[in-house]
Amino acid sequence: MAGKSRRKRGGSGGHRLEDVARLAGVSPITVSRTLNKPEAVSELTRAAVRKAVERVGYVPNRLAGGLASNKSKSIGVVLPSITNPAFAERVQGMTDVLLPAGYNLLLGLSGNSTEAELQHVMAFLGQRIAALALTGTQHAERTRRLIAQAGIPVVEIPVISGRLIDMAVGYSNEAASYAMVKHLARFGYRRVAFLSANVASNQLLQERLKGYRQAVADLGLDSDPALIAEATFSPASSASAFVELLARRPDLEAVFCTSDLQAIGCALEAKRRGIRVPEDIGIAGYDDVELAQEFVPTLSSVRFDRYEMGRTASRLLLARIQGEMPEQTVIDVGFEIMARSSTKRPAHRGRTGKRVRPTAGSCRG
Amino acid sequence: MAGKSRRKRGGSGGHRLEDVARLAGVSPITVSRTLNKPEAVSELTRAAVRKAVERVGYVPNRLAGGLASNKSKSIGVVLPSITNPAFAERVQGMTDVLLPAGYNLLLGLSGNSTEAELQHVMAFLGQRIAALALTGTQHAERTRRLIAQAGIPVVEIPVISGRLIDMAVGYSNEAASYAMVKHLARFGYRRVAFLSANVASNQLLQERLKGYRQAVADLGLDSDPALIAEATFSPASSASAFVELLARRPDLEAVFCTSDLQAIGCALEAKRRGIRVPEDIGIAGYDDVELAQEFVPTLSSVRFDRYEMGRTASRLLLARIQGEMPEQTVIDVGFEIMARSSTKRPAHRGRTGKRVRPTAGSCRG
DNA sequence: GTGAAAGCGCTAACAC
């Protein structure tokens, strides 16, 4: 006791490195090393320190550690929203890799606003995050500048083209969309609607719309702009968008929705109206959520491994944090067109289960 | 230049308070005050400082600030998983309140393991989180001890009974479950199955099972233990559990699922087997996801406002962080039985839309 | 309203 008179120790009540050190009969730095670089400490000392740590229930102050070392054990993640299962699984994949490595997740929800993203990135940088995971490649210039200045590893998900900041894990949304339209065309659907959430604010949807348009052009499908509609992610909203599409184009043959929930909304509306799927109208979704293959009829969808994407992205970040330089920093995880009943128009026979290999990233076949 | 020789300033490149201060022609502490307590600084100085901050793009180091003040602007949140939309909406509600107040979210996914929860809480405490939000009241003793020692505000969600640590926002899961079974009984279903995820590891499900059992006993329904089954959250898994229930009890009349996705899994399986819902079998869900009211048939479910729960919990935490003592620290948000087609057995007529008022927290009517 | 000094708890650097 009678240490140098300190400023009042806040209510956080924790013990300090020094307390543990005294108890273990070593210097503070030895305790620090035991915790951070155990291999640099003799086995004997290590045991003594560990015992002391246990004894007082020492929880290191990461704020102090971070300040001293100018880096923290936190990783920032910015997502548009988390209610969308597509993003939720990515987060799960990330924590599953980062937690065992001792890293925490700082979560920022941006709602597709680059301004909100900037706010989050600033806050994260203020906490000296060790790395950053962003969604898409659409960022405020200031965000890019701040990140560059910070010099931390960054991974963008789930895109692999565009103006990449650093690393990326994803696939070509455009190619996936193209492939699905091609799949529909193969089954004879030629008046195919594109139903998505608000495209203007969402880069991924822009890519998908581009793929849709390209396929429509390439395959000579109906290119009427009235076939393009927007709805929120709720099934109810997409149901009414579907109704409007039908009103605009009573000869509508298929709807390609950029989310499964929207596709299900359309399918349910079709059922309520006695429209048969896939006979009268083909319906395709996106994301391949679990419900897609259980639904009646089973729902064709675009599949990509969101969970694995989170894991891969995290591994990339961890490698870079540890100073390694992964040979591949832009990883294409590919996608898969899951051809199921909802787009299987009778009297048409198409190939199914087309898998786009990771390195391809575009539609083949 | 020629400042006192410092340890190398890490690559994080940022400017310091001192840089801004020099530029603005004031002392560092004045800059600090301008940023944290603007009202304590003259308008003129404030303007000068703000300009300097803008000019160099100053991002305060929260690590340093946190160390000095022994508190951070981060709030820890522990959830079992985030793939479940029920939790995702809570998180959205929390950030919507916390972000404008300048707080970040540290996310920890525990998978219903109290041990994992402990790990997260330790890591969070190491970062001197300002407050903590936990799921349920089942915690390791050590977790409780650490939290008590830290003396930070805690809110538990979505439960309001049991061994509460501090504050709570939620409703009685038991009463909600009881109410749904009662609703089923009112429509003449007497052989009601209870289908949930693994109960042993999940406190909420335990409460719901208790409510089910109590209702079965009180209302004289069939209490055969074979009517209780488990499945994962996937619709496929619950579909097979449903099949097994039918095998065990071919005279099964209704299934009460503790999640909507499971209920939908059952309903889809019923459709595949030509079993009519609600005529042959009644199906009830839990959570009232958007799809529930769009599904065909519309799905009866237990509703509670998850988003608002997140907001309320966050407001409680913020108040306590600011030293206020909210008069109510255990908030019952109530629940609602959404009576829809999937449980409306013809020739039976029950009351619908029963709303349990927040302060009631139990089943009335 | 503003500033000077001290120190939050830890780790980097260098000595032994």
Add this chain to the structure above:
DNA sequence: GTGTTAGCGCTTTCAC
């Protein structure tokens, strides 16, 4: 392998 010293960038305390 272990210890000593000097800060990390901020906020507290107390003076003016």
